[in-house]
Amino acid sequence: MVTVSLTGASKEDAxxxxxxxRTAFPIDRPSDAVPQEQPGDHPAVWTAEFEPTRERIPTGPTPLEGSLTATLQGGYVAVDQVGEALRAAFAVHEEGTASGDQEKEVDLRLGTKRS
Incomplete structure (x- = not known):
């Protein structure tokens, strides 16, 4: 299981x-779930959990309105699989990594992939 948290993102980019x-892996929410904004003037954090599988469905480049930060937390192999799916769709820059015995956390900057 990998927890994906998005910050600095519009509701549409999230x-x-x-x-x-969701195309690549099962998600903890129904397929029609859409990020919801909460009232207030605090920064939004969009979060979902994914269960990566070895046989993911490939995705192609996907445009974003802006750039955003994605934090991936989970087991080593699972985080790597989610990272690969993101790299297939977006321009990805790794901003930091923290490792533990069983899990790791990776901070990525996502943007629109340029051809």
């Missing part, structure tokens, strides 16, 4: 990233 991952 939905785009989660749609790509």
């Amino acid at each position: 939905a785009t990233v989660f749609d790509v991952l």
Whole structure:
């Protein structure tokens, strides 16, 4: 299981990233779930959990309105699989990694892939 948290993203970009991952892997929410904004003036954090499988459905480049930060948390292999799915759809820059005995956390900057 990998927890994906998105920050600095519009509701539309969060939905785009989660749609790509939902295509590639099962998700903890129904397929028609859409990110919802909460009232207030605090920054939004969009979160979903994915269960990566060895046989993911490939996705192609997908445009975003802006750039955003994605934090992936989970087991080593699972985080790597989710990262690969994101790299197939977006321009990805790794900003940091923290490793533990059983899990790792990776911070990625996502943007639109340029051809």
